[in-house]
Amino acid sequence: MSGGCSIRAIWILNSLDSVVFSRRFPVVEKRWQAACKSENENASEESFSYAVYSLLPADSELASAFVERKQREGSARGFGIRVSQSSKGSDSWVDDPITRHIVGLYINKEEEGENNLLWPLILHIKGNYFIIVLPLVEPRYLKAYTRLCKRSDCGNAIGADDSLSSLLLDLPSITGAFMVAHAIGDIISADVAEPEVVVSASPSVGGLLDSLTGSIGISGISSRAKPVAAPVASSVPSNTAVAGAVAADAPKIGSRPLDKDALRTFISSSMPFGTPLDLSHSNIFTIKVNGFSSSDLPPPDLKQPAWKPYLYKGKQRMLFTVHETIHAAMYDRDEIPDNISVSGQINCRAELEGLPDVSFPLTGLNTAHVEGLSFHPCAQVPEHRADKQAVMFSPPLGNFVLMRYQATCSLGPPIKGFYQLSMVSEDKGAFLFKLHLMEGYKAPLTMEFCTVSMPFPRRRVVSFDGIPSIGTVSTTEHSVEWKIVTSGRGLSGRSIEATFPGTVKFAPWQTQRLPSSRSGFGIIADEDSDVETENCNNVVNIEEFLMDKMSNDLPPADLEEPFCWQAYEYAKVSFKIVGASLSGMSIDPKAVSIYPAVKAPIDFSTQVTSGDYILWNTLGKCPSTAAEKA
Amino acid sequence: MTDIPPAAFKPVSPQDWETLIDDFQYGGLRRHKWTTLSPVLLDLALSSILKRDFPLKLHLLLFLEEFSDSFLLEPISLDRLLDSLRLVIQSPADGFHITLPLKDQFLVSTTSIFISLDVFNKFDIRYAESLVELLLIIVNRPNHGPDRQTRAVACECLRELERFYPCLLSDIAGHLWSLCQNERTHASQSYILLFTLVIHNIVALESNVSVLNTSVPLVPFNVPQSLLAGGSSNSTNTCLNYKELRRAMAFLLESPQVLTPCGMVEFMAMITPVAISLELQPSMLKVQFFGMVYSYNPILCHVVLMLYLRFMDAFDGQESEIARRLMLMSREAQHYLVFRLLALHWLMGFNELISSREVKKKKAMAVEMRLSFYPRVFDPLALKALKLDLLAFCSICIESLKSESASDAGKSVDKLFGDGLVSVSAFKWLPPGSTETAVAFRAFREFLIGGSSHSATDPSTIRTLLESTIFNTLQQYGRWSQYAYGGAFGGKGMTEDLGIVSKGYGPTILKWQEDGIFPLVQTDIGQIWKICLYVLVKMRTYFNQAQSALGGVALKYEMVSVEDVRNINCLADLLSYKVASLPMKYLGLLLGASFKAKNIWDGVVEKIEKSLAGWKRLYLSKGGRITLIKGTPSNLPIAKLRDL
Secondary structure (H helix, E strand, O other), rough: OOOOEEEEEEEEEEOOOOEEEEOHHHHHHHHHHHHHHHHHHHOOOOOOOOOOOOOOOOOHHHHHOOOOOOOHHHOOOOOOOOOOOOOOOOOOOOOOOOHEEEEEEEEOOOOOOOEEEEEEEEEEEEEOOOEEEHHHHHHHHHHHHHHOOOOOOOOOOOOOOHHHHHHHHOOOHHHHHHHHHHHHHHHHHOOOOOOOOOOOOOOOOOOOHHHHHHHHEEEEHHHOOOOOOOOOOOOOOEEEEEEEOOOOOOOOOOOOOOOOOHHHHHHHHOOOOOOOOOOHHHHHHHHHHHHOOOOOOOOOOOOOOOOOOOOEEEOOOOEEEEEEEEEEEEOOOOOOOOOEEEEEEEEEEOOOOOOOOEEEEEEEEEHHHHOEEEEEEOEEEEOOOOOOEEEEEEOOEEEEEEEEEEEEEOOOOOOEEEEEEEEEEEEEEEEEEEEOOOOOOOOOEEEEEEEEEEEEEEEEEEEEEEEOOOOOOEEOEEEEEEEEEEOOOOOOOOOOOOEEEEEEEOOOOOOOOOOHHHHOOOOOOOOOOOOOOOHHHOOOOOOHHHHHHHHHHOOOOOOOOOOOHHHOOOOEEEEEEEEEOOOEEEOOHHHHHOOOOOOOOOEEEEEEEEEEEEEOOOOOOOOOOOOOOO | OOOOOOOOOOOOOOHHHHHHHHHHHHHHHHHOHHHHHOOHHHHHHHHHHHHHOOOOOOHHHHHHHHHHHHHHOOHHHHHHHHHHHHHHOOOOOOOOOHHHHHHHHHHHHHHHHHHHHHHHHHHHHHHHHHHHHHHHHHHHOOOOOOOOOHHHHHHHHHHHHHHHOOOOOOOHHHHHHHHHHHHOOOOHHHHHHHHHHHHHHHHHHHOOOOOOOOOOOOOOOOOOOHHHOOOHHHHHHOOOOOOHHHHHHHHHHHHHHHOHHHHHHHHHHHHHHHHHHHOHHHHHHHHHHHHHEEEOOOHHHHHHHHHHHOOOOOOOOOHHHHHHHHHHHHHHOOOOOHHHHHHHHEEEEEEHHHHHHHHHHHHHHHHHHHHHHOOOOOHHHHHHHHHHHHEEEEEHHHHHHHHHOOOOOHHHHOOOOOOHHHHHHHHHOOOOOOOHHHHHHHHHHHHOOOOOOOOOOOHHHHHHHHHHHHHHHHHHHOOOOOHHHHHHHOOOOHHHHHHHOOOOOOOHHHHHHOOOEEOOOOOHHHHHHHHHHHHHHHHHHHHHHHOOOOOOOOOOOOEEEEEOOOOOHHHHHHHHEEEEEEOOEOOOOEEEEEOOOHHHHHHHHHHHHHHHHHHOOOOOHHHHHHHHHHHHHHHHHHHHHOOO
């Protein structure tokens, strides 16, 4: 039965590379062995035949294979693309960045010969832990991958037969295993916060369990902590907002211990035989804590969906929150246009009795330049044209993300202007900001706070001099922070102009030699390099010289980073705007209809936060891309 | 901890069990030392589980399940296992000693042990029958409130049994169907999946049973005769009851909105082959399920793709919509990076697939979409790399379409290449080991050789290369390739020299290019192709200069292999090159010799002495001389080496 998703085993390793949790599914393993047996019988007729490794390794074997791969591939994730250190048979030999997530391990490498590759192992890193999930695939796919990572050509080929792409297209079990790995990751980090829904008057509303226990009237058994009010960016993969940080392949030491009981419960309920049935932790833990009483009657005429094990009882209302994150690259250059994009989502909470359908038109879509809409599985999307502008859905319990969209900013950038930094000597820089905030933004739009920070991850800030036209300035060891609008003094209904000239002094530059294990790509620094430092005296342009010197030992960026942050000078703006969305996306509470009709108040709010909102130094280098124009 | 526990040692306390479980999971010797215990392990574990206040009940059950292969199972232990299961199931859940999760897990573990030890075939059939019967009794209480989760679990157990012993439950399909229709709690998903699997197996094995018939009672359960006979002889009746099965399908196709995304994956995996066998209209499935492609749940999108793969004809005309969706999915910043990468991979696999079906039209589609593959500034480098792959694929499509249409195809290939590389253009000044360099070089190669057969043994591919547009434009990127070249080949001997040469001394490179000596390096990467690329760039220069055919002209160019290159002679023949060996004179120096050796610099010293002698004749002011003295050494490598 191809097309399903089953898991053979799950391992969790800690930062010391030892297995701290493992779970095997003997039933799935039995299917795998049967498949191997028939594959090996068939293969004997072919010219290209070898047996596939058919056993599941013990924890110790897996751990040592993991360590071996880590050494061979430079880091736990690996190189990702083929580099000179890649060896034949390694994942990076395949020359595809996704091999940092879908890895292969050689079990008992020294003992056996060929047939000991364990693939596809889904690698998900969460906090200190490496989560490894092994889905069931047909043995022929394993063979195909073995060929891929051993072929003697020059790496990834587009359009070749049996390419990695066509394998991945054929294997939903890999996709499913990623879902499993991420669900487990959320449990490990106790990061099970539901999407935030804001009520205009009071702070954010709690999750599923609270709504249930509240409604049933037992508030004492709320086993979990109140959901953390997560800003929109954290319910999604971290966009590595920590600019310039050396990215984290090596997990930090020392965080909370593994809650093995919670893991066991989750795995046993979500996939009793290794085949996932429901990965929603809130449902699973609520069922575990609450169970069902005989007063929980199923609906009289409809089937209760598996994703909604309980029905809401109590006062009815609906809440919608539009969350938008603004990413911008502001260049202040003629030849490179500024680039602003909005990624938004509508979070929803429907406290409605029974199994009602809700629908509403999306207003503002025409002006919003929305380029892609995608929906929660509970939404019914007609076959043709998803962008037909009405949404109909049957809401689950608790907070959920009803839809996501990518859009452009309909209002113009909330912060525009420039940042210029020029090194007047090796250790001293003069800078100038000139910014316009909220230009053209009308009354309900309020900027709650706005902070600009200049990170200098590779220089130590010694002193700083300068007074901004508005706001306050502070420094840390590696940055200068300028608070323009502070919370409590929101900026509403008017725009302001802020300037900030100043100088910043750094500690003398020291060559940073990073341990060679981190030099992931290409040449290992050449000690005999003929860059002769004595000759620099007559180089007139300090800036260029300094840049050269500094860029010479820049560490390579991770493939998960958009570029090498440390190679650039920039200022990062963080802000929060409430009152309306910047894309124009909005919901008219009067237009929301509920069937069967009930009278329920509908609340709508918006919240806009900054993602990577970067002002590039006008006088320095900046990363850019070509515009998508014909 | 002693290495070998005494034979009489029996784990009793929770701590003992924890040690034992750890040892089993660790494997190797630590597990081996418990072998003496294996005949009694199951009994010991069961008695611990049945103790009132044993704290590790669930954990121990999981252990039994995972390591059931290490028991020596006797019929008497099976009796014991079933009795214990009955005991636990029938005890009221007190929320402390007997909890609902314990009951659920006991059901799952017992079923799992039965399947992994193949109790059906290896032991008396009555064991299997009593397990199935127990499960059926639990299942047969639709809409019963408090134990709905347990009923769902029992359905899953039955489904797993049916999966391993197909048609085990086909005789009672009628009962299952009516249970399925009646169940209205959230457990209905498990009932639906169970019934779907029964239908699937009936169709797959072409078993002639009626799914409406409820004449066979649910309990007591008897294993069907066809299964007992050995499984192979059941093909006597090969006519399916199409009418009834279609009715069952119609019922099942009504139900998907109650399924979770994971449930949907299972459901579709079973329903698709049934739909094919029953010759249902694929458009029916399409109407029902195509909307899932607009979900942000990656697994649901994948389900639609799987459906497409099975019913390509029914989805004809929908390709560009699917491609557009996948492209949008890769842009969703809210997704984990890996799902954005997967979306692009699916798109590539999808493109390959459809271009193999209907070449021209689908290639045109890729070309139309090319602008949407442009990397964006905050795309992670991994995503940029894959987008560049897609652009390379587009350029191949343009190449292959260019003969028929657009005369400016060449121009747009250039544009794609140039525009694409802007996103990683930092490789020009970042150190050679930077990730940007690696990505840029990868893309560079992809553009050049993506369209060729990609096999080092096929000489025709080099000819194809020579004719490609991208190759024509490589000249202007020659300098870039230099950087990339230096970056991508860290390592040994000569490549190090090249790395230095390529660090930015423009004149030297030009000189070198005109020189016509093309080092062919087989690095530890072992990629003849990367090097070919470089050679080809050089060859183009030669073409432009000489404007003459390759053949017949005196061999002017030389190739040098540093390590063993398999087909260097073949390549040299093809390109009309000479094969030379190291060390050789290159830019006035001995190439291939260690540049730390003193005597190889003799020639350089001599030449510079000559130059200095010339300068002495110049009458310069004192200031001028100082400037010259200061400026010269730093520029020597650039300016003077050129004249060497």
